[in-house]
Amino acid sequence: MGTAPASRDVTSYGMGLAAPLALFFLFFFVAPLLQLLWLSLHNDTAALHWGLGQYLHFLTDPFSLSVLGSTLLLGAEVTAVCLVLGFPIAWLYQRVGPRLQTIIILIVLLPLLTSVVVRTFAWIVILGRQGIINATLQSLGIIDTPLKLLYTQFGVVIALAQVQMPLMTLPLITALGRIDPNLDDASCSLGAGSWRTFVRIVLPLSLPGVIAGCTLTYAAAITAFITQSLIGGGQMLFMPMYLYQQASTLQNWPFASAISIIFLLAVLVVVSVFTTLGRLSRGYGGA
């Protein structure tokens, strides 16, 4: 401890080690995004005339605005479903023994590491006209004709919720693990019931985890191109597919760039709102 300068020397590494990755990001991450911004500020595909035409087009076009709106709404619905289903998993995790804990984590983790196309494909098998749900309901005589589940908002939300569930559950498990279990007992011994203890003690103290989970889930759900396009089908259009169509099929790169920038900004706004809430809640939780 006496040799403070020397000890700092051996326990940390120079910032120079970050230079290769920083340069790599400068060339292949920052530069492309700047070029995207630059191109979006041009009115023509040859990028000769500067202007805000692409943005004006997007913001005055009811169709574009409805695509943006439905994408943001989809993210909110998926996040809500994930929170409602994910929280009890995290709660159960804290109640069971180490063996079951590992099993729960692996069940939660596996989908995260399984291919998204595979997971989405599974939902086609489940939700399709001949799928499990329709076959079961028909054999039970509850319905005569198959329900339309695929290519509906309900289908997209439930499939996306399953695909993104690990992103919500893992931070929740971490957050619930940090709560002092004595608080639970104290609340109960002071006369509060289990529901009240949950709402007044557990929920507020787990807010940092809730917010971290919501941020990750939301950001992932609105950009989930594969699940949105395969389960949503041709009639439902969300921002990622809209962007892809404009860029690839129509080759309208300036408009596609503007869509990208608007989409990026929308994600950034949502993430920073969540981050601010997270910072506030951490102050609250720590008090």
Place this chain on the structure above:
Amino acid sequence: MAGRKRTLEAFSFELVMTVVALIALIIIIAPSLVVLIVSFTSGFSLRFPPPGYSLRWYAELWDAWQLHFAAKNSLIVALWATGLSVVLGVAAALAISRSPTLSARLLDSLFMSPLVLPALAFGLAALMLFSLVGMQVSLLTLVIGHTVVCVPYVVRNTVAALAQLEPTLLESSAVLGASRLYTFRRIVLPLIRPGIIAGAFIAFMSSFDNVPVSLFLRDAATDMLPIRMWQDLEGKLDVTIAALSGVLIIATVALVAVMERVTGLSRRLTN
């Protein structure tokens, strides 16, 4: 009387939470099981339960050369992107992990930002940059694009492993006369290796499964597996894809089991 009301109330809470948790766990695991079962069907459709069981679609998979080609490309890109991510990411993690300076925090945010930004927008941006500088799309451009979106996993896991490292160990090593390089090789690296391996594993899986970046940076000559599967599914519901999904699910389960042994993956992701 009051006591009984309390236990009833507590019971109702536990019951609701447990039931919802079990339903959620079933929803998480069911789709993979369903695909696994359907992939062994003897019929031509994705009907569940299958009319009979056979390995015919797995045999069919043996001859699906388009899928083989795409799988080979995906594997090559994932291996290179993971290697590059480990070299660049571990070095960067060493630099920023214990540094409280503003530049270190800013770099940390920069390196993490591909995780939250829509990857599709980055894919388009990368395509435009490569075409501006006259670079044809190839396996190289795919490796570069994938590295950008995979390196955050390596950085995050390595930083987390370094945070667990006792600084006194490094001081002791230095006091005993070890050089910095020797200390790194014999003390630091062995202690953070599980973290690096866990990060590399997640980076590899996310590269192998990447769609948004590959979508823009590949062409017919550099077909990638998830894109190939997606396009096959858009066209028709092929049972061969179910067999391929079965292979991928089993491979993932096996890899996760190995990683759990080697790195304690589950503990790592909840701390």
